[in-house]
Amino acid sequence: MSDVPPHLAQRFAATELHRLLGLELTEARPGFACIALHTSPATLSGVGGAVHGGVLAAMVDIAMLFALHATLEPGDIPNGTAELGITYLRPVHGSRATAEASILRKGRSMVYAEISIFDEHRTLCARGRTIYALRRAPEPA
Numbered sequence: 001m002s003d004v005p006p007h008l009a010q011r012f013a014a015t016e017l018h019r020l021l022g023l024e025l026t027e028a029r030p031g032f033a034c035i036a037l038h039t040s041p042a043t044l045s046g047v048g049g050a051v052h053g054g055v056l057a058a059m060v061d062i063a064m065l066f067a068l069h070a071t072l073e074p075g076d077i078p079n080g081t082a083e084l085g086i087t088y089l090r091p092v093h094g095s096r097a098t099a100e101a102s103i104l105r106k107g108r109s110m111v112y113a114e115i116s117i118f119d120e121h122r123t124l125c126a127r128g129r130t131i132y133a134l135r136r137a138p139e140p141a
Helices: 006-013 016-021 053-069
Strands: 023-029 032-038 076-088 096-106 110-119 124-136
Touching (some): 032 053, 096 124
Antiparallel strands (some): 023 032, 032 096, 076 124, 110 124
């Protein structure tokens, strides 16, 4: 995790779901994050032995969250994913998949991100889109 700020690396490692799925945060900087999935029998339960579509949708959300966390400013309060969409282009087979998230627009209350998922040969397999809600901390009186 050399391209990941220590506070984000610790936050990622502390999440049990990430360990259960076999995820690794490989890069995080303001507006961008990349996570890798090391597949296992649990994640390869989709059609024809491909990575399960629900796992890919989780990767969309998780990659976006870490691109967002690297972008948060003082006073930004995360408020949850408001919308998540995914288009499956082809099955993900093999031992590894990656999800790359880019924050395209960050406003005061909403963040829009696009996420690309690639297989181990760097073939585009899915595209995700998210809208994430933010709120602002009250200004001190």
